[in-house]
Each structure stands twice: as C-alpha cells, then as structure tokens.
Amino acid sequence: MLDEYTAALEEAFTEHQQNAIRRAEQQVELEKKQIERETNKKLSLEQINIRREFGKKQDELKEKLFQELLDRLTEYRKTPEYKALLNNQARKALELADKDFITIYIDPQDEEKLKDLSIPQSAELLVSEYSFMGGIRAVIPARHTLIDNSFQTKLSEAKRDFRFDIKDIMGGEAND
Numbered sequence: 001m002l003d004e005y006t007a008a009l010e011e012a013f014t015e016h017q018q019n020a021i022r023r024a025e026q027q028v029e030l031e032k033k034q035i036e037r038e039t040n041k042k043l044s045l046e047q048i049n050i051r052r053e054f055g056k057k058q059d060e061l062k063e064k065l066f067q068e069l070l071d072r073l074t075e076y077r078k079t080p081e082y083k084a085l086l087n088n089q090a091r092k093a094l095e096l097a098d099k100d101f102i103t104i105y106i107d108p109q110d111e112e113k114l115k116d117l118s119i120p121q122s123a124e125l126l127v128s129e130y131s132f133m134g135g136i137r138a139v140i141p142a143r144h145t146l147i148d149n150s151f152q153t154k155l156s157e158a159k160r161d162f163r164f165d166i167k168d169i170m171g172g173e174a175n176d
Contacts, residue, residue, distance in 0.1 A: 077134050089149045093138040100142040
C-alpha cells in the first residue's frame, strides 16, 4: 500500500513538474512575444521620427532650392534674353489669338521693357496692377481665355509638383 501511495505521489509529482515546465515555457513565449511587440512599437515610432526629420530636411532643401531659383530669376530678368523671352511669349499669345483682340499684361517691374516689345495693333499691351514675377499674362476676351506664362505661376506649379527622388539622393541604391 505504501509502494502504491509512493508511486501515486511520484506520478503526481512528475505530472506537476511537467505542468510547471509547460507553464514556464508558455510564460517565456508570452514574454518573447511581448518583447517583440514592444521592440516593433519602438522601431515603428523611430521610423516615424526619421521620416518626419527627413521630411523637414526635404522641406528645408526645397525652400533653399526655390529661393535660389527665385534669385536667379531676378537676375535673369535683367538680361537681354529675358526681353527676347517676353517678345517670344507675346508672339505666341498673338498666334493663339489669331485675329481676335488680345490684351497682354507685363509685370509692373518690367515697365521699362514695354517699349522693347513689338505688338501689332490688334493687341493691347498693358502693365499689370499686380506683380507676377515676370513673364506675361494675356486675355483673349472673345474666347474667355487666359494665357498665364508668368514666372509666379510657373514657380508655384514647379514647387507644388517638386519631389525629391530618394534614388537620386542615395545614388540609385535605395531600398523600400
């Protein structure tokens, strides 16, 4: 009877040990998963911070780039090539208008270039009330058409559509 009782106790003890080992293994697995979740969460937050910093740096570089472009446009407006550009833009606007009356506007800062522009009598050349950083704007009233070749519009479109290409920045070795 004592042997049976001892055997039963040893069996219970063995079963208790196996259950304890199984619970410990489950606890270790749970802890591993918890650590993995916490690590992934920290990694994800760090990735967000890196992307935010990268975005800020891109914005800073974009602003510098467009400020430099604006400075170069200001210098370009002082050149004979700019006068030729105004004449070319005006000529193209006149071609688009065909025989319809057209009003061509130049920037107020370009007023001294007014005498250099050759415009036929079927068009009116005016200095705009509003600055648009150079170039021309034209209106064909008969067609309800606005031609906007202003530097302001071109610059804002370029700024809006501008994207850094990470492959260019990383030398073509970027991985997603």
